[in-house]
Amino acid sequence: MTMTTHQYLNPWHEAGRYGPKYYTTEATPREYGGYLIFNRIPGVCWDIVKDGVCIAQRARMKGARGFIDQLNAPTADLTEAQAYFVKRALKNLPPKPTVEATTAGLQYIIPGAEKRQRPNATQLELLL
Structure with a gap:
């Protein structure tokens, strides 16, 4: 088991x-x-x-x-x-990240974070 x-x-x-x-x-x-x-x-x-x-x-x-x-x-x-x-x-629940389409491409946004970045495959899977 x-x-x-x-x-x-x-x-x-x-x-x-x-x-x-x-x-x-x-x-x-x-x-x-x-x-x-x-x-x-x-x-x-x-x-x-x-x-x-x-x-x-x-x-x-x-x-x-x-x-x-x-x-x-x-x-x-x-x-x-x-x-x-x-x-x-x-x-204390962790914020849910989002993906936003911009002219620079997809941006992975973590609420409260200063930096935006391109999402990797794992991050996209977690969001879908």
Whole structure:
């Protein structure tokens, strides 16, 4: 049986603190309420992931599902602290690059980057 490795952004990472920049696991994700739940450390840590970013961690699957239920409930049901962490995690999503046709040819544009460049084949594949 082939194991699949999954990788997702750790939004709490700071240089030398709060774990690696990306979490990597071979755990099989469970989809629940539009989110993925990974039991990254078996029996210890369940990561809640949306669009490649870990937005929360819980000590049990029941806690992970409960948190997702709160996220999917009307916003008024979120505590101020939960809303803060969700906004912070979503803010850390990497920007999606685009390709723009110009008189100089195709330009690969990364939002927030100063330099534009011609896209290579791999970059074009990621965009399509």
